[in-house]
Amino acid sequence: xxxxxxxxxxxxxxxxxxxxxxxxxxxxxxxxxxxxxxxxxxxxxxxxxxxxxxxxxxxxxxxxxxxxxxxxxxxxxxxxxxxxxxxxxxxxxxxxxxxxxxxxxxxxxxxxxxxxxxxxxxxxxxxxxxxxxxxxxxxxxxxxxxxxxxxxxxxxxxxxxxxxxxxxxxxxxxxxxxxxxxxxxxxxxxxxxxxxxxxxxxxxxxxxxxxxxxxxxxxxxxxxxxxxxxxxxxxxxxxxxxxxxxxxxxxxxxxxxxxxxxxxxxxxxxxxxxxxxxxxxxxxxxxxxxxxxxxxxxxxxxxxxxxxxxxxxxxxxxxxxxxxxxxxxxxxxxxxxxxxxx
Numbered sequence: 001x002x003x004x005x006x007x008x009x010x011x012x013x014x015x016x017x018x019x020x021x022x023x024x025x026x027x028x029x030x031x032x033x034x035x036x037x038x039x040x041x042x043x044x045x046x047x048x049x050x051x052x053x054x055x056x057x058x059x060x061x062x063x064x065x066x067x068x069x070x071x072x073x074x075x076x077x078x079x080x081x082x083x084x085x086x087x088x089x090x091x092x093x094x095x096x097x098x099x100x101x102x103x104x105x106x107x108x109x110x111x112x113x114x115x116x117x118x119x120x121x122x123x124x125x126x127x128x129x130x131x132x133x134x135x136x137x138x139x140x141x142x143x144x145x146x147x148x149x150x151x152x153x154x155x156x157x158x159x160x161x162x163x164x165x166x167x168x169x170x171x172x173x174x175x176x177x178x179x180x181x182x183x184x185x186x187x188x189x190x191x192x193x194x195x196x197x198x199x200x201x202x203x204x205x206x207x208x209x210x211x212x213x214x215x216x217x218x219x220x221x222x223x224x225x226x227x228x229x230x231x232x233x234x235x236x237x238x239x240x241x242x243x244x245x246x247x248x249x250x251x252x253x254x255x256x257x258x259x260x261x262x263x264x265x266x267x268x269x270x271x272x273x274x275x276x277x278x279x280x281x282x283x284x285x286x287x288x289x290x291x292x293x294x295x296x297x298x299x300x301x302x303x304x305x306x307x308x309x310x311x312x313x314x315x316x317x318x319x320x321x322x323x324x325x326x327x328x329x330x331x332x333x334x335x336x337x338x339x340x341x342x
Contacts, residue, residue: 003099003102003136004020004021004023004025004099004100005017005021005098005133005137006021006032006037006097007095007096008036008037008098009095010092010093010094011036012037012038012096013034013035013036014032014035014036015095015159015160016160017032017033018137020100021100022314024079025041026071027040027041027072028314030167030170030311030314034167037098040072041069041070041071041072042067042069044068045067045068049065049067053081057093057096058085058093059122060085060087060091060121060122060123060124061120061121061122062082062083062085062116062120062121063081064081064083064113064116064117065080066078066080067079080100081098082098082099082116083096083097083098083099084096084099084116084120084129085120085122086129086151086152087122087124087148089148089149091122094152095155097133099116099136101136101137115135115136116132119132126147126148126151127151130151130154162317165307165317166307166310166316169236169237169238169307170232170236170311173236173237174232176237177230177237181227181228184224184227187224190237191220194241195216197238197305198216198219198242199213199216201242202215205249205303206249215245215252218248219241219244219245222244222248223240223241236311238308239304239308239311239312242304242308287330288326288327288331291323292323292326292327292330293327295320295327296324296331299324306320306321306324
């Protein structure tokens with residue numbers, strides 16, 4: 001069952017959001033993480049509404065109410081708010097879950113509300129709460145919690161931690177960029193942090209090691225010159241640097257009257273990666289899904305890491321790795337059976 005699920009801390013700061021939240025609110029996941037719902041799509045109800053809501057959920061009770069929200073585009077929308085407090089062993093709210101299940105019929109709505117009121121209560125059984133969530137929402141793996149402590153650990157391990165890792169570099173880089181704008185000499189921290197990545201990008205694609213080093217240095221020179229006009233985005237600064245590097249590499253080969261953008265040298269991962277960096281890949285990619293095609297091109301054409309692809313696509317690193325593995329298998333079958341593509 002699909003639907004929008006948001007996990008916040010006790011102060012209502014969003015720690016995790018499912019991808020369906022974008023469909024419901026118009027906000028992309030990177031725009032949501034680290035913000036409060038009231039700062040994005042909420043805040044339109046009277047103060048007394050929120051006072052009542054907070055009293056109930058802080059006491060461990062579930063909360064259900066019709067509410068007026070706003071879409072990213074500005075239009076106001078009516079919605080149903082379902083909040084589940086997740087208490088620690090001391091009875092204090094550790095997390096809050098905001099649930100918006102995909103309910104396609106009146107029967108589904110009644111069944112969800114019945115399940116919600118039966119399970120969500122101050123003395124809720126962790127195993128029943130876990131089963132309730134996996135029944136109504138899709139997770140990578142079902143929660144299994146025989147105690148409140150284990151349920152909290154599962155939420156942290158499966159939702160909070162991957163989300164924190166996904167956006168950690170984005171937040172760190174934003175601070176480094178702000179510092180470098182104020183004091184240009186601190187740009188050195190970004191240089192030290194990402195020089196190894198940019199070096200690998202060029203050394204992996206150029207046979208001339210000296211040229212690869214020169215081009216890597218030039219990426220940072222260009223980035224430094226453009227620092228004043230750079231606006232921190234929802235991706236890490238490495239994503240920005242890799243785009244400069246990719247454009248630089250394209251210009252290099254075009255200048256040399258060579259339309260093959262990347263070398264045919266074998267990568268350390270084998271002949272398949274070498275093929276994936278050649279122009280013939282376009283003819284093979286018709287055999288994979290749209291998301292697999294996007295991930296393959298970002299990795300092998302743009303040189304992005306799994307982490308940066310996950311950030312751009314608002315998916316977990318594990319999901320990106322899974323799509324990449326499936327695409328590689330399909331492409332390998334195509335390539336080995338259709339040698340004319342090589």
